Amino acid sequence: MRRATGARRPRPRQADIAKLAGVSQATVSLVLGGKPDVVGIAADTVRRVHEAADELGYVADPAALRLARRQNYLLGVHTFSATFPVDIENSYYPFLAGIEEQAGARGYDIVLFTGSAPESRPAAGRAGAIHRLRLADGCILFGRRVPRDEIARLLDDDYPVVYIGRRNELGDRLPYVGADYVTASRDVVLRLAGLGHEKIRYVREEDVALASEDRQAGVLQGLAEAGLTGVAPPVLPCAAEDVTADWVRTEVDAGVTAFVTEATDTSVVARAVGRAIAAAGLRCPQDVSLAMLGEYVVQPAGEPVTTGFAVPRREMGRAAVDLMIDLLAGAPVPARRRQSLMACAFVAGETTGPRT
Amino acid sequence: MRRATGARRPRPRQADIAKLAGVSQATVSLVLGGKPDVVGIAADTVRRVHEAADELGYVADPAALRLARRQNYLLGVHTFSATFPVDIENSYYPFLAGIEEQAGARGYDIVLFTGSAPESRPAAGRAGAIHRLRLADGCILFGRRVPRDEIARLLDDDYPVVYIGRRNELGDRLPYVGADYVTASRDVVLRLAGLGHEKIRYVREEDVALASEDRQAGVLQGLAEAGLTGVAPPVLPCAAEDVTADWVRTEVDAGVTAFVTEATDTSVVARAVGRAIAAAGLRCPQDVSLAMLGEYVVQPAGEPVTTGFAVPRREMGRAAVDLMIDLLAGAPVPARRRQSLMACAFVAGETTGPRT
DNA sequence: CGGCCGATCTAAAGCGTATTAGACTCGTAT
């Protein structure tokens, strides 16, 4: 059976052009490959080949092209979640946007690897879905869950991988593009300090995540730089249900004039703090200031924009692509570029004001 | 030079597996191809091959697969815009979400073909970037701009294509999954009629688009069915700046009790009508009713949900994948399935009430 | 006049996989 799927019309090949132009297939390849001058093809021959190609409506078979060139111009994108984070509310989406954008600019296409490894795909190998990624020239990864061993395996094989988000589980082996949460968080605290706030309460979630640790480090650094030690402990990990109006009142009575929370996947604690402040009858920024280390993925309708910072997700996506392409080029990439952090823009918002 | 790009370790091939398992490459292909029982391979051999494949982390090269078998379980997605519509506000995104979802469920991965044809990729053919799509088994297309000729070319070559959105430029040759704007629009009008409204003003944008024509047809059909001919002309194409508070007052004075607008990319006219009604000091639905043929991609913060209908974008994306896979199977697909329209769900909203 | 050279072009060997005709074992029946 010549054609696997139906009776598709065979497309013109270089061999057909060659026959028509009275040259060899190799010559056709050289001419159409754009290097007739490099190898040395007579101008007249070039013209004949082009005419024949136009006449037949030749278009190179991309599969054959990629096979022969050993490069697919395909960048993979994979998160380790069961299903691809396609929800708009999902904070992953802007990464995808940036990746797509830059990949397009650089002449690469994107393959979205869905989370589940389909059994229906024969010959795809059964060694775990992760190896499917190898279909692409390289793969950009992101997601909370980081299967250390699987990634290590890819790295062992010199398969090009770039993580979005700071990831030091594998030392300096895993290239990444992260966000500079430390500096951004420090800046937020310094802004508050600059507004006269001295007793600042930082509330974070209990969940341990690298991004949260970085924010906390930034907060502590900011407090130290501002010479603020007014509130002890400076960091308060807590669950959303512990954040009540009563708790807010207690804090304020103790002298707290500014609250700082963190943005996470769900930002439950941040939302809880906002609600609790309102429930306590306090207004931002008149009565207390409220800042957030990050920002809501979707701004809650009708609420003022919270002071905080914006993670440059789109830019990170773009940077990841650039890094990946550099890695693909094979040239050595300096360490500072293999693992980099991007600055987050301060968001003034409307919930922060001078201490009152 | 063996490796085109640096000194990366070559990905494992079937030949490597064969060596490791002590069999021939052909055997590996048969085993991994999923037909060891058809041809007859000993269970023990099958096991050895699988073990070797797992150990090496084998994944078939998509280009080679495509070349040899003309199928690689890759679905293309392409819009004809210069850059892929990755903006969250872009109404295209839900399509992508649905496509991704269903493709994953069916064992296909997605290739996003970016709009721009990179010059950096020589020999990709000079007949337009669209032929790049052929790397995928088939391609799902959408977008406003429809390059008729390029699509015709793909169809001529029997390349499987599915359009998202009704497209009749190519008669019944181009399979599509559209939305039934006619019925949905008719229903909205009938609802208004059912609420007692007799003078209904339909305002549409001046831009001519198939989707707009369908909506208009639905409106006219609904008006006819309800026996309403109170307002002439029934359809009013206009620019956003023409929609002013004065205009609204004039309309209302003329007896209009309900306004109908259309959702578009930007929905400028729809927004303008909403603002003009408010500027005229009228409230919905107390003073006048307001309905929209479609819905805002992002609900404007703080505003009530407008009565209208929801285009099932995600479902359309899924349906497009299913249709595509059926087409790929090669079996004849009945016309009603090749070109289908999906129902839009009515959105009650809060801007419509009984005539007062 | 032989040899060398530059200018053109081609033959052939991949790239990694699928597919098919047949080769090679064993048993078993003749």
Place this chain on the structure above:
DNA sequence: ATACGAGTCTAATACGCTTTAGATCGGCCG
């Protein structure tokens, strides 16, 4: 003992393109 068939596996080729070593040819120099 021979033949035969079922059960396994492999050799060989095709897919359409790139790449490189070398073939061919006319001209020119010594």
